[in-house]
Amino acid sequence: MKGFLKNFIILVLILPLLIMFLWSIVNSWPWPYILPQDISFRAFLYIFEPSTKIFRILINSILLSAIVTFFTLLISLPAAKALAFYDFKGKSLVKVLLLLPLIVPILSVAMGIHLSFIRLGIANTYLGVILIHVIPGIPYGVKILLNVFELNGNKMEFQARTLGASKLQVLRYITLPMIMPGLIVAGSIIYISSFTQYFITFLIGGGKIVTYSMVLFPFIESGDRTMASALSVIFVINIGIVLYISEKLVGNIYKNSSKYFV
Amino acid sequence: MKLRILGFLIILSMVFNIGCSKKVEEDISNKTWDEILKLANGTKVTFYGWGGDENINRWLDNVVAKELKEKYNITLERVPMLPDEYLPKLLNEKQAGTKGTIDIVWINGENFYNAKKQGLLYGPFTDKLPNFNKYINKNSPDVKYDFGYPIEGYEAPYGKAQMVFIGDTAKLDYLPRNHLELLELAKKYKGKITYPDVSDFTGSAFVRNIIYDIVGYEKFINLEPDKEKVRKTIQPALDYLLELKPYLWREGKTYPSTLAQLDNMFADGEVYITMNYTPFHVVTKIKEGSFPKTAKSFIFDKGTIGNTHFLAIPFNAPNKAGALVVINHILSPQIQASKYNPEVWGDLPVIEPDLLNDKEKELFKNVDLGEGVIPQDMLLKHRVPEMRADLIPIIESLWREVVLGNGKNN
Numbered sequence: 001m002k003g004f005l006k007n008f009i010i011l012v013l014i015l016p017l018l019i020m021f022l023w024s025i026v027n028s029w030p031w032p033y034i035l036p037q038d039i040s041f042r043a044f045l046y047i048f049e050p051s052t053k054i055f056r057i058l059i060n061s062i063l064l065s066a067i068v069t070f071f072t073l074l075i076s077l078p079a080a081k082a083l084a085f086y087d088f089k090g091k092s093l094v095k096v097l098l099l100l101p102l103i104v105p106i107l108s109v110a111m112g113i114h115l116s117f118i119r120l121g122i123a124n125t126y127l128g129v130i131l132i133h134v135i136p137g138i139p140y141g142v143k144i145l146l147n148v149f150e151l152n153g154n155k156m157e158f159q160a161r162t163l164g165a166s167k168l169q170v171l172r173y174i175t176l177p178m179i180m181p182g183l184i185v186a187g188s189i190i191y192i193s194s195f196t197q198y199f200i201t202f203l204i205g206g207g208k209i210v211t212y213s214m215v216l217f218p219f220i221e222s223g224d225r226t227m228a229s230a231l232s233v234i235f236v237i238n239i240g241i242v243l244y245i246s247e248k249l250v251g252n253i254y255k256n257s258s259k260y261f262v
Numbered sequence: 263m264k265l266r267i268l269g270f271l272i273i274l275s276m277v278f279n280i281g282c283s284k285k286v287e288e289d290i291s292n293k294t295w296d297e298i299l300k301l302a303n304g305t306k307v308t309f310y311g312w313g314g315d316e317n318i319n320r321w322l323d324n325v326v327a328k329e330l331k332e333k334y335n336i337t338l339e340r341v342p343m344l345p346d347e348y349l350p351k352l353l354n355e356k357q358a359g360t361k362g363t364i365d366i367v368w369i370n371g372e373n374f375y376n377a378k379k380q381g382l383l384y385g386p387f388t389d390k391l392p393n394f395n396k397y398i399n400k401n402s403p404d405v406k407y408d409f410g411y412p413i414e415g416y417e418a419p420y421g422k423a424q425m426v427f428i429g430d431t432a433k434l435d436y437l438p439r440n441h442l443e444l445l446e447l448a449k450k451y452k453g454k455i456t457y458p459d460v461s462d463f464t465g466s467a468f469v470r471n472i473i474y475d476i477v478g479y480e481k482f483i484n485l486e487p488d489k490e491k492v493r494k495t496i497q498p499a500l501d502y503l504l505e506l507k508p509y510l511w512r513e514g515k516t517y518p519s520t521l522a523q524l525d526n527m528f529a530d531g532e533v534y535i536t537m538n539y540t541p542f543h544v545v546t547k548i549k550e551g552s553f554p555k556t557a558k559s560f561i562f563d564k565g566t567i568g569n570t571h572f573l574a575i576p577f578n579a580p581n582k583a584g585a586l587v588v589i590n591h592i593l594s595p596q597i598q599a600s601k602y603n604p605e606v607w608g609d610l611p612v613i614e615p616d617l618l619n620d621k622e623k624e625l626f627k628n629v630d631l632g633e634g635v636i637p638q639d640m641l642l643k644h645r646v647p648e649m650r651a652d653l654i655p656i657i658e659s660l661w662r663e664v665v666l667g668n669g670k671n672n
Binding site: 040042202 | 316319323324347364520521531551
C-alpha cells in the first residue's frame with residue numbers, strides 16, 4: 001500500500017512534465033489518440049536558430065538570477081540574524097513587514113517604483129532590474145534563514161568567541177557552515193523567484209534587459225502549445241539543474257558538518 | 263554610522279543624477295530625407311511588439327533586420343513586448359520627462375487611441391517617408407483612420423488584417439455565408455461551434471461582425487457612444503446571439519477565453535469552426551501540422567471586419583531618425599510582398615496596387631497563397647471597416663450583460 005501511494009504521488013508529479021515534454025515535439029494531438037501521431041521538431045529547431053538569440057538570453061537570465069540571489073542573501077543574512085538574536089521594540093511588526101512583498105502583489109507597486117527609478121536614473125539599467133528582483137526574494141531569504149538561526153541558536157558562536165576566535169573567524173568557521181543548508185534552500189527559492197519574474201523585468205528593464213520568461217510568455221499567450229512546451233522544457237531543465245546543484249551542496253555540507261559538530 | 267549612510271546615499275544619488283543628465287536631442291522634423299539617412303547610419307533601432315508567433319519573429323529577425331543592416335547599416339533589435347506592457351512604461355516616462363528606450367512600437371486600435379490622446383507618440387511623421395508618399399493611398403480609410411480614430415500622421419500602416427472564419431470541411435456539410443446559415447449549422451452540430459469571449463480581441467471582433475451582418479455597419483459611423491443608444495441599435499444582433507447560445511459549445515454558458523484556446527480546440531477536433539484576423543492563418547497552421555488539411559477559410563457574403571495594424575514612434579524615442587528609416591523600409595514593395603507570403607506571415611500588404619510599376623506588381627503575383635485561403639481581391643471586396651474604438655467597450659459590456667449573463671430577462 002505504501003509503495004502504491006509513493007508511486008502514485010510520483011506519477012502525479014511527473015505526468016504533467018511528461019505531457020509537456022511530449023507536447024514540445026508534436027504538432028497536433030487530437031482526441032481520441034492516447035499518444036501523439038505527428039512528431040515534429042519545429043519548436044526546438046526555432047530555439048536553436050541563432051537569430052532568435054534564445055541561448056544568449058538564457059545565459060543572461062541565469063547570470064542575472066545568480067547575481068540577484070547573491071545580493072538577496074547578502075541582505076537577508078544580517079536581517080535574519082538580527083531578528084533571531086536581538087530584541088528590540090516593534091520586532092514582531094518588522095517580521096510582518098518583511099513578508100509584505102509576498103502579501104502585496106508587486107504589480108501594484110511596480111508603477112511607483114518605476115517612476116522613482118526613472119528619477120534615480122536606474123530605470124532601463126541592469127542595476128535597476130537587479131534591485132527590483134531582490135524585493136520579492138527578500139521574504140523568502142529572511143524567513144528561511146530566520147528559522148535556521150532560531151533553530152541553531154548562537155551558543156556555538158559565543159563559545160568560539162570565548163575561545164578567542166575573531167569575528168571573521170566565527171563567521172567563516174562557525175556561522176556559515178551551520179546555516180549553509182538553509183542558505184542554499186533560500187538561495188534556490190530566490191533564484192526561482194527571480195527567474196520567473198516577467199512584468200517587473202519588462203517595466204524596469206524597459207526591454208533593454210531581456211530575460212528568458214520574456215521570450216516564453218508570448219508563446220504561452222498565443223497558445224502555440226508546441227513552442228510554449230519546448231521553451232518550458234528548457235526552463236524546467238535549467239531550474240532542475242540549479243536545484244540539483246544546491247541539493248548536492250547541501251548533501252556535502254551535511255556530510256562534512258557531522259564530522260565537526262555532532 | 264547614520265551620517266555615513268546618509269553620505270553614501272547622497273553620493274549615490276549624485277552619481278545617478280549625472281548619469282541621466284539630458285542631452286539635447288536633434289530635432290529631425292526639419293531635416294531632409296538624406297540627412298535623416300545619414301543620421302540613421304550605424305545606429306540601433308529597437309522594435310517593440312507582440313512576439314508570440316515564430317514566423318513573424320523569424321521574418322523580422324532574418325529578413326527585415328538583415329536587409330536593414332545591408333542597406334542602411336542599421337541594427338534592428340526586436341523586443342517581445344505588448345502595448346499593455348510598454349504603455350505604462352511610456353506613461354511613467356512621460357510623467358518623469360526622461361528619454362526612452364523604445365524607437366518603434368507595433369500598435370493599433372484602442373492602444374493607439376489612448377497613446378495618442380495621452381501624448382505618448384511622436385508625430386506627425388508619415389509625410390516624411392518617401393515610400394509612404396509613393397506607395398500608400400493617403401485617402402484610403404484604412405490609412406486615415408484606425409478604428410475610426412483619425413491618425414493624422416502619428417502612425418504608418420504596417421499590414422492589413424481581415425477577419426476570416428475557418429471551418430473543417432471534412433466535418434461540416436457546408437460553410438455558412440451569413441449569420442442565418444451559421445445558426446442552422448449550430449443547430450445541426452450541437453455543441454461543436456463557439457466563439458471566443460469578448461475579452462479576447464478576435465472574440466470581440468466576431469460579435470461586431472455578427473452585428474454588421476444583421477444591422478449593417480453604416481449605422482455605427484456616427485453613433486453616439488451612449489449605452490442605451492448602442493443597445494437599441496444592436497438589439498437584433500443580441501437577440502440573434504441569444505438564439506444561437508443554447509446550440510454552442512457547453513450550451514454557451516462559457517466561452518473559450520482566448521482565440522488561442524479556440525484554435526487549440528479546433529486542432530483537437532473539439533469544435534469545427536475557428537476564426538482569425540490573419541486571413542492566411544489557415545495555411546500556416548496546416549503547414550505546421552496543427553490544423554487538419556481539410557480546414558478551409560470562409561467569409562460572410564456581407565463582408566468581414568478588416569483593420570490595419572500600424573507602426574508608431576514614441577515621443578521619447580532615442581533614435582527617431584533610425585525609426586523613420588526602418589518604417590520607410592517596411593513600406594517598400596519588397597518587404598510588403600515578402601510579408602504577404604503565407605509561409606512567411608500571410609499579412610495583407612498596405613501599399614496600393616495601382617501605384618506600383620509592373621515589376622513591383624510581379625512581386626505580389628509571384629506569392630503562392632496555397633490551399634484553403636481566400637484570394638486577396640476577394641477579401642478586399644468583402645471588407646467592412648472597423649468600428650470606432652469608443653463603441654467597442656460598450657458593445658463588449660452589453661454582450662456580457664445580455665448574452666453571457668442570462669438571456670431570460672430579454
